[in-house]
Amino acid sequence: MFESLSSRLEGVIKKIRGKGRLTEADVDEVLKEIRTALLEADVNVGVVRAVMGRIREQAIGVALSPVLDPGQQVVKIVNSELTAMLGGETLKITFSSRPPTVVLMAGLQGSGKTTNSAKLARWFKSQGRQPLLVGADLQRPAAVEQLRTLGRQIDVPVFSEPGDPVSTAARGLAEARRLGKDVLIVDTAGRLSIDTEMMEQVRQISQQIEPDYTFLVIDAMTGQDAVGVAEAFHATLAIDGVIMSKLDGDARGGAALSVKEVIGRPIAFASTGEKLTEFEQFHPDRMAGRILGMGDMLTLIEQAEQAFEKEQAEAAAEKLLEGEFTLDDFLEQMQQLKKMGPLGNILGMMPGMPKELKGAQIGDDELKPIEAIIRSMTPMERRKPDIINGSRRTRIAAGSGTSVTQVSQLVKQFSEMQKMMKRMGAMGMGRPGKKGKKASKGKRSGGLLGMPNVPGGLPNLPGMPGLPGAPGAGGFGDGLPSGFPRSK
C-alpha cells in the first residue's frame, strides 16, 4: 500500500548514501525529492513544510560538520523525523465501567462509515464483547438496509427506526441498555464539514449518547482537504481517533496520516480490504516501519499466531534447521500461510522483501500449480526430491497439469533451498535472543532464493525495542539485507 512512497524515498536516499562529503546543494536536492514524494503521497502541505524545515536544519548541520559518511547521517535524520511524524502511540480502547461503551462514527459521504461500523462491531465481538449497531443514517437511501445486511453477516443486531437521527440514536442507546449490550456503535449519515445544519445534527447526536469514543472515518485516498475536514469535525465532536478506510489500494494515505499531526489524534483502526475481517487496530509506529520499507513484523507475527498451528510450526522449524524440511512440510506450511489472507498483504508486511517480489502482484491462484505439483508426487518423492528422474517428472507434470520444466524448476529450487537451510542450521541461526550472524548474509547467485536475507534480520526480532525508531535499525534500502539479487 505504501510501496510507492517507500521506494521513492529509497531511490532518493541512495543518491547520497556513501558520499564522503555533502554540500548544501546535495542536501537541498535530496530534500526536494523527499518533499515531492511526501506531497505525492498527499501529506498535507503545511505538515510537509514543518517536517522539511526540521530535517533541513539538522541535515545542513551534518553536511557541514566533518563526520564520517554524512550521507548515512542524513538518512538517519530523515528516518527519525518521518517516524516521528507518522508514529505515535496505538490508541488503547478502554471499556466504560457503566456499559455500554458508546462509539460514534462520523465522516464525509462515501468515506466508509457504514462498512467500518460493521467491521468495528466485528472487531469488538472478536474481543469478546456484545455490540449493538445503530443505523442513524436516515439520509442515504438504503443505508440502514446495508447496515442490517452487514449485521446479519457478522451476527450482530442492528437497531434503527425511521424519523429523526438524534432520537434514533438515543433510542438505540436505551435499547442497548435494555438488551444488556456492552458496546454500542452508532453509524451516522455522511456530511460535509461545511454543512452547518448537518454538523449541528451530529453534535446533537453526540450530546444525546455521550460517546466514549468518536471516530472520524477518512478514506486513504483523500487529498489535502482531509486536514480541514478533520479540524472541522474535531471542533464539533472532539474526535478520539481516525479510522482509515480503503487502505488496500495504492493510495499512500498521507492525508490521513497528516491528520494526526494536525489534530493530535491517532489513527485508531485501518481497513485493509473489502472483507469484514480485513480491519485491524492501527499501530502508527509499525505503519511508519512499513512506509519506510522496514516491513511490519509485529502485525505479521500476530496474524501468524492465529493462522499457524503452534506445534506444527515448531516441528517444521526444527526440521528446517536440521535440513530435513520436506516438500510435505512445505505444503503444510503453505496451507497455514494461506489462512493469513492474500499474499500481497503478507508481502507488504514482510521486512526486507526486494521490490521485484513486492511488485510482482502474486495472485493466490498462482501458487496452485506448485501445490498441484507437490500433490502429484509420491510420499517418497516428497521426502527425497533427488530421486525424481525423467519419467517421474513426466508423470508428475501430467498428474498436475503442468509442464516438465515447471516440475524440474520446482525441484531444483527446492534442493537449492535445502542446501541453504542446512548451512543456516549449521550456523545455529536464529535461536531466540541470539544475535544473528551477519556472516550469513552471504551473497549467493543462484535463483531467487535469497533465503540468506532472513537470518540477517530475524534474530533481532523478539522484543526489539521500539521497532522503527531504533537508531540504525534498518533504514532505507540499506536496511534490506542484500540476499536478493536485484535482477537476473
Place this chain on the structure above:
Amino acid sequence: MEWIYLALIALVLVFGIGVVVVNRRRSTELNQERTSEIVRPPRPAVDPRPQPGATGVLEPDLREPDLREPEVVEPEVVEPEPRLVEPEIVEPQLVEPEVVERPTFRSRMSKARSALTGAFLGIRTRDGITADTWDDLEEALLRADVGVRVTDELLAGLRARVASKEIATPDALLDALRTEMTGRLEGADRVLHLVDGGTGSPNVWLFVGVNGVGKTTTIGKVGALQRGEGRSVLMAAGDTFRAAAAEQLATWAERSGSEFVRGAEGGDPSSVIFDGVERAAARDIDLVLADTAGRLHTKTNLMDELRKVRRVAAKGAGRVTEVLLVIDATTGQNGLTQARQFGEALVTDDTGIGLTGVVLTKLDGSAKGGIVFAIETELGIPVKLVGLGETIGDLVPFDPAQFVDALFAES
C-alpha cells in the same frame, strides 16, 4: 516463537513466489521470442503474464463468499423476468419540475469567498512578485490537490514570463495563471453522448469508480435529469456486491420514474447489465444507466470483472456511448492513478478509448477537486459533470472558468 513464524512465512513466500516469478519470467521470454519470430511488433507491456491457472474473470473467493448468502450466480441465459422489479411507468411530468432550475457553479460557489480573498490576498497586496509570491501560489495549487507535477509545470511557465518582464505585477501574474489553467481545459468535448440508433437500440452509459465516490447517487441524478428531458431511462443495478446497493438505486428509479433491473446479491454484474440492455431494447427505452460496484483499481480480478461488464454491455442491442469515471472531490493524488488504471482496463479495440469522461462529485464541500485538472490535462479525459449538492438539480455540466475560479476560493 516469533522467529519460527517469520522463518516459515519467509520460506513459503520466497520459495513459492520465487517459483511463480521464475516461471512467469520464463514464459514472458518465450512469448517475446515467439512474437519476434513472427515479426509482430513486440507488446510485452500489454500483458506479459501468461496467467497460469487461468485467472478467471470472476474470482469469488476474493470477494468473500463465506459471508454472503450462497446465492446461485445466474447464468446470462436464465429467464430474467421473475427477478425484475417492475416499477409503474410513471408519467414524465411527475418528475419534480424544479429540476429545470439548475444551479451554476457560480451561484453554488458564491457561498465560498471570492478568489480575491484567501490565498490570493497576500499575493495581490504585495509590492511586486517576490519569493513569497511563488511560495503562496505553489501552496494554493498544492492545497487544491492539483499535484506537484502540474503545479511545477504551471509555475515554471509563469516564472519564465516574469523573467522576460512579460508579467510585472501580482495582478497580472494571477490573471495569467487563471488564463493558463482555463486555457488548458478549453476545447474538450463535454457533451454526454446519445446516439439515435432507432428502436430497440438503447444507449448505455456505464458508471465506474472506486468505492464510495457516489456512483449510485450520480446515476440516480443523471436518470432524473434525463427523464426530465423526456427520455425513457432504465437503471441497471450492476453493483451486486455492496449490501443494499440495489435498494438504493431502486429508490432513485422509483423517484425518477425509471425502469429498474436488478440481479441476485453477489451475482454476476455482467448478466444484470445484459438483462438491463435487453429489456431496454425490448421496451424501446432510450437510455440504460449501468451501475457497477465500487472497486479499487489495484484489484486485478475486479478490474477484469469490469472489463467483462463493458464488453457485455455492448454485446447485444445496446451501444455504449459513455463510460464515466466518478471521482470524489476529496480525492488526492491517487485520482490520477485511478483514472489511468480504469482507462487502461476499459479501453476497447475499436475506439481505443477507455473512459469517455469524468464526473466530479461532492464539490460542494471544502475539497476543491484539483486532481481532475491533472486528469484532464495529463490523460485527456474530459470532466463532464459536477456534483454540487444533494438534490437532483445539483448535478451540473462542468465549466472550466468557474472551476478554476473555485480552485482558489477560500472556503
